[in-house]
Structure formats: C-alpha cells, structure tokens
Amino acid sequence: MTKFEALGLNKSLLNAITDLGFENPSEVQEKAIPILLNSETDLVALAQTGTGKTAAFGFPLIQKIDTNSRTTQGLILSPTRELCLQITNELKLYSKYEKNLGTVAIYGGASITEQARQIKRGAQIIVATPGRMKDMINRRLVDISKIDYCILDEADEMLNMGFFEDIKDILSNTPDEKSTWLFSATMPREVSQIAKKFMHNPQEITVGTKNAGTSNVQHEYYVVGGRDRYPALKRLADTNPDIFSVIFCRTKRDTQRVAEKLIEDGYSAGALHGDLSQNQRDLVMNSFRKKQIQMLVATDVAARGIDVDDITHVINYQLPDEIETYTHRSGRTGRAGKSGISMVIVTRSEMRKIKSIENKIQQKFLSKKIPTGIEICEIQLYHLANKIKDTEINEDVESYLPAINDVLKDVDRDELIKKIVSVEFTRFYNYYNKTRDLNTADSGDHGRGRDYGSGGSNSGSVRYFINVGEKDGYDWMSLKDFLKETVGLGKDDVFKVDVKDSFSFFNTEAAITEKILTTFTDLKVDGRFVNVEVSKNPGGGRGRRERSRSGGRGNRGRDRGSSGNGGRNKRRDRSYGKSANSGNRRSKGKKSDFF
Ligand code: ADP
Numbered sequence: 237m238t239k240f241e242a243l244g245l246n247k248s249l250l251n252a253i254t255d256l257g258f259e260n261p262s263e264v265q266e267k268a269i270p271i272l273l274n275s276e277t278d279l280v281a282l283a284q285t286g287t288g289k290t291a292a293f294g295f296p297l298i299q300k301i302d303t304n305s306r307t308t309q310g311l312i313l314s315p316t317r318e319l320c321l322q323i324t325n326e327l328k329l330y331s332k333y334e335k336n337l338g339t340v341a342i343y344g345g346a347s348i349t350e351q352a353r354q355i356k357r358g359a360q361i362i363v364a365t366p367g368r369m370k371d372m373i374n375r376r377l378v379d380i381s382k383i384d385y386c387i388l389d390e391a392d393e394m395l396n397m398g399f400f401e402d403i404k405d406i407l408s409n410t411p412d413e414k415s416t417w418l419f420s421a422t423m424p425r426e427v428s429q430i431a432k433k434f435m436h437n438p439q440e441i442t443v444g445t446k447n448a449g450t451s452n453v454q455h456e457y458y459v460v461g462g463r464d465r466y467p468a469l470k471r472l473a474d475t476n477p478d479i480f481s482v483i484f485c486r487t488k489r490d491t492q493r494v495a496e497k498l499i500e501d502g503y504s505a506g507a508l509h510g511d512l513s514q515n516q517r518d519l520v521m522n523s524f525r526k527k528q529i530q531m532l533v534a535t536d537v538a539a540r541g542i543d544v545d546d547i548t549h550v551i552n553y554q555l556p557d558e559i560e561t562y563t564h565r566s567g568r569t570g571r572a573g574k575s576g577i578s579m580v581i582v583t584r585s586e587m588r589k590i591k592s593i594e595n596k597i598q599q600k601f602l603s604k605k606i607p608t609g610i611e612i613c614e615i616q617l618y619h620l621a622n623k624i625k626d627t628e629i630n631e632d633v634e635s636y637l638p639a640i641n642d643v644l645k646d647v648d649r650d651e652l653i654k655k656i657v658s659v660e661f662t663r664f665y666n667y668y669n670k671t672r673d674l675n676t677a678d679s680g681d682h683g684r685g686r687d688y689g690s691g692g693s694n695s696g697s698v699r700y701f702i703n704v705g706e707k708d709g710y711d712w713m714s715l716k717d718f719l720k721e722t723v724g725l726g727k728d729d730v731f732k733v734d735v736k737d738s739f740s741f742f743n744t745e746a747a748i749t750e751k752i753l754t755t756f757t758d759l760k761v762d763g764r765f766v767n768v769e770v771s772k773n774p775g776g777g778r779g780r781r782e783r784s785r786s787g788g789r790g791n792r793g794r795d796r797g798s799s800g801n802g803g804r805n806k807r808r809d810r811s812y813g814k815s816a817n818s819g820n821r822r823s824k825g826k827k828s829d830f831f
C-alpha cells in the first residue's frame with residue numbers, strides 16, 4: 237500500500253498521482269487529506285509556499301464531488317488570475333481519470349460570457365478570483381447557493397490584496413452548512429479574523445512554524461552604497477550565470493527602469509508591473525515560464541501570481557516597507573522541495589530592517605560581500621570552459637573544417653584553448669579587471685562569527701573548486717552535506733558553498749586543506765571522478781589582501797580611484813553589457829526585446 241493509498245484516496249486519484257510522479261505525500265497533505273476525507277469539518281491549514289497545498293485540498297475535494305450531479309459543489313477562491321489558472325490545471329491533472337468532472341476557472345481580464353458558457357456546460361468545481369466571482373454572482377451567471385465546500389487558498393495574500401469585502405459578499409451567497417477550508421502561508425490577524433467570522437470550530441493544522449519563511453531558502457544580505465544598487469545587481473547576476481530569478485523593486489517606476497537597464501546591458505530581463513496591459517503581462521510571464529527571461533523585475537503586487545517552481549534566486553533590489561511582504565517575496569524561491577536563495581541589497585542605514593526580518597522569519601541572514609571583479613572573472617571562466625565541454629557538436633560544421641584547420645594549423649592545443657577561452661573571457665576581464673569594490677566598509681555586524689562573505693577577513697580560509705554542481709543534483713545544502721560526509725568534517729567546517737551549474741566553490745579553514753585534497757585524489761562518485769582543486773581566488777580574499785597589504789584599510793578609496801569617476805564607470809557598464817553579454821545571450825535565442 238502506498239502512502240497515498242493509506243490516506244484513503246480512491247483508485248482514480250491514485251492513478252493520477254502515479255502519473256504525476258508524486259511518490260510520497262507532503263506533510264500538509266499527510267495531515268489534511270485524512271481529516272478532509274473522513275469528516276465534514278472546517279479546517280485552517282498553515283503551510284509555507286511550495287509545500288503542496290493545492291493537492292492537500294484538491295485530492296479530497298475531487299473525491300467528495302458527486303459527479304452524477306452537475307450542480308456546483310466546490311468553490312475555490314484564490315488571489316490572482318495566475319494562481320487561479322494554476323490550480324485549475326492542477327485539479328484537471330488530478331481528476332484526469334474521473335469521468336464527468338468539470339472544473340472551470342473564473343478570473344478577470346478574459347471574456348465573461350465565455351466563462352459563463354463554460355459554467356453552463358457543467359462545473360462541479362469553480363476556481364475563481366474574488367473580483368470576477370463577485371461580478372458573476374451579481375450578473376447571476378453563476379449559482380453557488382448549493383456548494384458543499386468552499387476553499388480559501390492563499391488567504392493571507394487575498395486579504396493583503398484587499399479582497400476582504402469581496403470574500404464576505406461571496407460567502408453570503410453560499411449555504412451555512414458548507415465546509416470551509418482555509419489555506420494560508422502565514423497567519424496575520426486578518427486571517428484569524430476570517431477564520432473566526434466565517435468558520436465553525438475549525439480544526440487547525442500547521443506545518444513548520446507559524447509565520448516562518450520557507451526553510452530551504454538561504455537568506456543573504458549585501459551592504460552597498462545607495463547608488464551602487466544597480467552595479468551590485470549586475471555583479472550578482474554575473475556571478476550566477478544560470479540565474480533564474482525574480483527581482484523585486486518598490487515602485488512601478490523603479491521596476492521598469494531596472495528592467496530596461498538590464499535589457500540595455502544585454503541581460504535577458506523583463507518587467508512585470510501594474511502599468512503594463514494584461515496582454516503585456518501575459519507575454520512577460522510566458523517568456524519567464526519558458527525561461528526565455530532569466531531575470532523578471534517585478535513589483536510586489538504584480539508578482540503575487542508568480543507560481544514558477546524553479547526560481548533559483550529572489551533578489552530584493554530594495555527592501556519592502558512591510559516585513560510580511562518579505563516572506564512573500566522569498567517564498568517565490570525554494571519551492572517544491574528545491575533550495576533557493578533570497579538576496580537583499582541594502583544600504584547601511586537599512587540594516588535594522590534585516591534584524592526585524594530575522595525576528596519575523598526566525599532565520600538568520602548571512603552577511604555576504606558583492607563579488608569582486610576578479611571573482612566574477614574566475615566564475616565566468618569556469619562557466620565558459622564547462623559550456624564548451626557540454627556544447628553539442630553541430631555536424632554541419634564538418635564541411636568547413638578543412639579550411640578552419642588550415643587557418644589554425646600552427647596553433648597547438650594549449651594555445652588554442654587559451655585563445656578560445658580568451659575570446660569571451662577578455663571582455664569580462666577588461667570590464668571587471670579594475671572595477672572597484674562595491675561593498676561598504678563594514679555592516680556593523682561583528683557578532684556573526686564566521687565570515688560568509690566572499691572576501692573579508694577570512695585570511696585562514698581556503699577556497700576550492702569542485703567539478704560538480706546543480707547539473708549533478710546538488711544545491712548548497714546537499715553539497716555541504718556531501719562534503720561533510722565524504723571528508724568526515726564537522727558541522728561548520730565547510731562554508732561559503734556556491735553551487736553553479738556544473739561546478740561549485742566552497743571554503744574550509746586552511747588546516748583541513750590537506751585532508752580535503754587527499755580525500756579527492758582519485759575519488760569516484762557514480763563512476764565519475766570528483767575533482768577538487770584549490771581555487772586561485774580564495775573567495776576574493778587574495779586580491780583584497782594583496783591590496784590591503786600595500787594600502788591598509790584605505791582600500792575603498794584606492795579602489796574607487798582606480799576605476800575613475802562614477803560617470804566613466806557608468807559608461808563602461810553599458811558598453812560592457814552590449815559587447816560581453818548581449819552577443820552571447822541573445823545568440824542563445826533568448827528573446828528579451830518583447831516591449
Ligand atoms: P503551495 O500551494 O503550497 O505553494 P503547490 O500546491 O503549488 O504548493 O505545490 C508546489 C509543487 O509541488 C507543485 O509543482 C506540485 O505539483 C508539487 N507537489 C505537490 N505535492 C507533491 C508531492 N506529494 N510530491 C511531489 N511533488 C508535489
């Protein structure tokens with residue numbers, strides 16, 4: 237008996253679950269499904285984003301629907317059109333072996349008559365946004381007077397978006413004896429009020445701690461000068477060549493501006509905010525979902541609907557006013573059991589906000605340093621080498637080979653490699669070679685013990701390169717675990733783990749270098765050599781240390797001096813972007829010019 241079977245789910249659902257490839261129920265599913273299947277009860281379920289809440293209510297709801305009747309029996313309210321469609325699609329997958337079950341999505345920005353027609357054809361389940369739902373009730377295009385189940389999904393977000401009155405109106409059109417199931421990531425006062433007002437003795441289940449952020453998200457902050465936010469953002473992107481991220485700005489104007497600058501600098505970026513038409517927003521979201529856009533710059537309101545599983549980084553270009561909002565932002569990554577990173581670019585005066593967020597999410601931030609130019613060059617170099625290694629050979633190149641061989645006949649292999657790599661590397665190098673350090677001197681945060689940043693005072697630590705990365709199924713947590721187990725190290729011995737696509741970096745204290753290198757001599761994992769080398773660049777430490785040896789603590793000034801004034805810097809940014817990035821990114825066929 238599978239774990240899903242043990243929860244009491246019927247055959248057609250179990251078959252669909254097998255097709256979906258779900259092996260075990262998630263915690264919220266394990267807790268909610270038996271309760272909902274076995275009793276008619278109200279329920280409040282608190283679980284973080286990405287924990288599988290849709291199935292937690294979707295499976296029991298589908299099983300409880302009477303498909304012999306065409307009456308609407310279940311209503312799911314969700315905050316945005318995106319989520320509404322997402323839930324509808326999921327429910328359709330869950331109920332694929334269920335004959336005669338109609339699920340219809342009701343949301344704004346699409347034809348109301350078409351939606352009404354779909355309901356007429358039979359919709360035992362309606363998934364709706366509150367605004368459009370209210371509209372349809374008023375126009376008598378839908379009848380929810382006989383529903384048995386009402387589900388409030390992402391209740392906290394619905395209330396955040398000001399849907400309280402709409403929800404109240406909608407619920408007043410439903411029968412008293414229905415069951416109400418409320419699902420939410422957080423439990424602010426407004427949500428408990430809803431629970432009190434509209435529910436009868438709800439059972440309560442909580443997964444993880446209340447109000448906690450997603451725990452497989454690592455939170456990091458980077459302290460920079462107010463005017464360095466944009467160059468800092470670029471460096472963060474350049475250090476993570478395979479980034480797939482949402483970048484949050486506070487205003488629509490900033491959102492548009494940052495997206496435009498990124499596009500101008502050759503990144504595959506797009507803007508998502510309320511001043512765009514629905515059509516424009518759909519275009520951006522579609523490109524993002526297909527990963528044609530690597531960096532989606534968004535406002536909080538516009539991003540509420542984003543439900544994409546593979547987001548690697550959330551970047552807070554500016555911190556939100558409300559701490560609660562930070563939870564929603566960081567919840568966009570680390571979904572579906574994956575790990576993610578939430579980065580915050582802050583100025584020194586905003587540091588106390590970090591403290592308040594830490595209190596709220598019950599998780600510590602890592603203080604990190606914006607990578608130096610040299611570090612970025614190194615990462616890009618390894619990335620390039622791996623890209624060349626993994627590139628599929630285009631056989632059509634064959635017929636040109638004699639001529640090409642002729643041109644290159646006097647270049648030996650070593651030289652050829654150097655030249656190939658230099659083609660792209662030189663552009664990064666020329667740009668970053670002399671750029672200044674963007675980190676402000678000190679975040680005033682001495683109490684954290686270990687320096688997790690790249691650089692800083694970690695003179696005793698050694699940085700390593702290892703030839704496994706995300707492609708091999710690692711993230712920063714699992715790679716750390718792998719290293720600890722393989723080498724036999726303690727909890728805090730491995731730090732600054734940076735996992736890239738096909739390789740990674742990590743640090744240890746110099747005392748264990750020997751042990752590390754010995755372990756990884758001829759070590760095979762799954763039939764493949766895992767290779768560890770001491771990185772030329774100990775987390776940016778070397779370059780900085782060399783500099784400070786001659787310049788002492790005054791290296792900020794020196795750095796700035798060496799790159800000239802701000803104006804020149806800016807100009808360099810742009811030309812760098814066009815030459816180094818737009819070429820190679822666009823040639824991959826990634827479209828970013830959809831405006
Ligand atoms: P939430 O609503 O809690 O944010 P979702 O219901 O959207 O989370 O689920 C997040 C992802 O996890 C979806 O891609 C979903 O298909 C997947 N998922 C849900 N339940 C399971 C499971 N038991 N096993 C594997 N994946 C699951």
Ligand code: MG
Nearest residue numbers: 289290389390
């Ligand atoms: Mg959900």
